[in-house]
Amino acid sequence: MNARTLVSPGLAIPVLAAVAACLAGTLLVLALGFSLGDALSSFVDGTIGSHYALAVSLNRSVVYALVGLGFILANRAGLTNVGGEGQIAMGGMVAAAVALHHGVAALPFGxxxxxxxxxxxxxxxxxxxxxxxxxxxxxxxxxxxxxxxSFIAVWLVYGSVQSVALLRQPMTSGATLPESLPVPDATQLPLLTGDAASPVTIGLPLAVVLAIGMAILLTRSRFGFQLRAVGLNPVAATRAGFAFASTVVVAMAIAGAFGGLAGGVMLLGEQFSLKAGFSSGYGYDGLVVGLLARGSVTGVVAAALLFGFLRSGGISMEMGAGVPTALVMVMQGLIVVAVAGAAFWLDRRGSRS
Amino acid sequence: MTMELFAVFLGSSIRLAMPLLLAAVGELVSERAGVLNMSLEGMMLAGAFGGAVGSWATGSPTLGLFIGVLTALPVAALQAFLTNTLRANQIVTGIGLNILVLGSTTLAYREIFGARSREAIPGFPVWSPPLLGDIPIFGEAVFRQIWLVYAAIVIVVAIALILRCTAIGITLKAAGEDPRTLERAGLSVIRVRYGVILFTGLLAALAGTFLSIGDIHTFTEGMTNGAGYLAIAAVIFGNWGVGRTVLACFVFGSATALQFQLPAMGLDVPNALLIMMPYLLAFLAVAGVVGRQTAPRALASPYWG
Known part of the structure; x- marks a missing residue:
């Protein structure tokens, strides 16, 4: 046994990259002349400083986790779903349309x-x-x-809130914003605590259940095996009796379903009214989460939490200490480039030798 | 549409198509050799930023242009290193680079300009070529452009000729279709691909500087706003040929110009539809609706030798 096999590179690389990115972020804060103390205390305020901040960070992580879970499922079949952004946009738009539809708010049993x-x-x-x-x-x-x-979906959302005939709220004055009416209370996701000061929605337990389900599906089920077979060698998988076409369609549809669900959770759980660009960046962040996870459900959960809290902390740093949120983007970019650069190379080397 | 309005529409279509054209033709060169640069957006943004800062600091848009190129080339070099030396996933690293450049330019912009944002930056003056500029109605509206427009046309024609008629064109095609054969012929696939990515970076930088100091004379955070992705869409819509890619860029440019023209003409076409149209057209193209697409066979797959 040599030193290489002691620590799995699959785990070490994302962790190292995340640590290095945090270091780089710290150095940047100092280099830009901000007070590190102020920045850190705002970061803490915006993440775990209050029940509210914690809840918002968790809700954000839920969205990332959902998109990331869809990403790793499709990735198992050798597919790269970079369409999370559009799937969120479609999900949010349809959720708003249905929730605002006459009579839906009056439906019983949740x-x-x-x-x-x-x-x-x-x-x-x-x-x-x-x-x-x-x-x-x-x-x-x-x-x-x-x-x-994704681009098409984002502009569909934009178009749908521009026209009163579609989802735009009735124009009562020239100042009426181009957004939909807020969805009725009954259609909003219930809060876990029932207290608006700590607005964790039922999206959290839902995501946990789905994550466990996904772990079982990927490792213990025939479908998981089928995905892997198609991903590793489509020709051999077809010979073994797995239909390539239907596997690809189903895998992409499930990945998309997770994105759509994430959009629905965002709209019914925290946004409430549909606005142009409401999905902004969530899909790409979710993609990064899926990528960092390197195929493991645990990885998705860890990366989703990391990014959810990082983003929330970043926003709070901008408001509290004047540090631009772009700093968090730099850190994210570094993580993606480092992980994609190093890990892929190691994988291929390993499989080729 | 009156003649005057049509002339204005034509002129603004050309102006809006140019950054796309430079970036798309640059990307086409890479894709012919088998490399997909999702980081085109980031390269453009780096170019736009470097161009704006350089022009503002030196007072000379020409120096700004050079600084823009120097800012974008490291992004291209990093993409080339990840793609060729590390054999990393080109799409994922490209998206990562875009996030990195968007974050860094935003940070650096705030750091440099701070509260003085929206400050006017020296840009290229417009210029009419002799004879063409004297044509009634059209001369003024269509041909009065910055020199970069004319330079871009020359660059595109030169690239078309090089790809079609020279050994370089055949080498690139081999690198993208059948890299092993190229290697057997004694050329290095990796070197060729390093070269094309840097070349794409150069043209993307020109495209970016066109946006910042050619068109609106300022820099705004994330100002490329998807233009890089649109240029990639143009290459796909153009079926990896120079002529059709150029056509695609003009179609996309006109669609954008129409957004500003239609309200002036009193026509009520949803804005969203016009903004979406380029993506929709590109989507229909990749969906096989407009004839069969023939991407270079080795596109986006790393070369292991």
Whole structure:
């Protein structure tokens, strides 16, 4: 046994990259002439400083985790879903449309929020599945199609809140903002504590259950094996009786469903009214989370928490200590580049020798 | 549409298409050789930032242009190192670089300009070529452009000729279609690919400086706002050919110009539809609706030798 096998590079690299990025962030704060003490105390205030901050950070992590879980599922089949942003946008838009539909708020048994949430999931599944269909039937690279679909979805949301005939709130004056009406109370996600001072939604337990389900699906189920077979060698998988086309479509649809669900959770859990660009950046952050996780559910959870708190802390640093949130972006960029650069190389080296 | 409005529309279509054109043709060169630079957006943004800061600090837009190129080249060099030496996933590293550049330029912009944001930055003057500029109605509206527009046209024509008629064109094609054969012929795939990525960085930097000191004479945070992705979409829509890529850029540029023109003409077309159109067209293209797409066979796959 040599030193190399003691620490798995799969785990060591993301951790090292995250630590290095935090160091770089600290150095940047100092180099830009901000007080490190102020920056750190604002960071703490914005993450674990109050029940409210903690709840907001957790809600953010839930969105990242959902997108990240979808990403690793598709990735198991050799697919890279970069369309989280668009899937969130579609999910949020459809959730708003359904929640604002006449009569939905009056539904009993929690259907008032379950129905829009399910619709959001389906919308995301359709948006992701579309890329899967193209991959299976025309051979379109899913990276390009999901990226283009993201732009289309983001502008669909923009368009839908520009027109009163679609989702824009009735224009009562020239100052009426281009956004939808807030969704009715009954359609909003219930809070775990029931207390608005600590607004953790039921999205959190939902994400935990889905994460456990995903871990079982990926490691213990026939479908998980099928995904891996198609991902490793489509030709051999087809010979072994796994249909390539349907596996690709289903994998992309599930990845999209997770993105759509994340959009629904965002809209019904914290945003309440649909605004242009409401998904801004969440999908790409979720993609980064999925990437950092390197295929493991535990990794998704860890990375989602890291990024959720990092983002919240970053926003708080900007408000409290004047440190631009762009600092967090620099850190994220460093992490992605380092992990993608180092890990891929190690993987391939390992598999080739 | 009156003649005058049409001339203005034509002029602004050209102006809006130029940054896309420079970036897309640069990206086309890389993709011909089998490299997909998702970091095109980041390279453009770095160029736009360097150009603006350089022009502001030196007072000379020409020096700004050089500084813009010098700012974008490290991004391209990093992409080349990740792609060729580390054989990393090109898409993922590209997206990572975009996040990194967006964060760094925003930070640096705030640091340098601080409260003095929105300060006017010296930019290139507009210029009309002789004869063409004298054409009635169109001369003024269409041909009065900064010299970079004319330089871009020359660059694009030169690249088209090089790709079509020279050994360099064949070498790039080999690197993108069948890298092993290129290697057997005694050329290094890795070196060729380092070269094309740096070249893409150069053109992306020109495209970026066009945005900041050619068009609006200022820098805003994240000002490329997806133009890099749009340029990649143009290459796809252009089916990896120079002519069709150029056409795609002009279609995308016109769609953007229409956003400003249609309200002036009293037509009520949803704004979102026009902004979305380039992406929608590119999507239809990759979906195989407009004929079969033939990407270079080795596109985005690392070369292991």
């Amino acid at each position: 259907l008032a929020f379950l129905l829009p949430l399910s619709a959001a999931t389906l919308a995301g599944a359709a948006w992701g599945g579309l890329a899967g269909v193209l991959k299976a039937r025309v051979g379109t690279n899913e990276v390009i199609s999901t990226l283009l679909l």
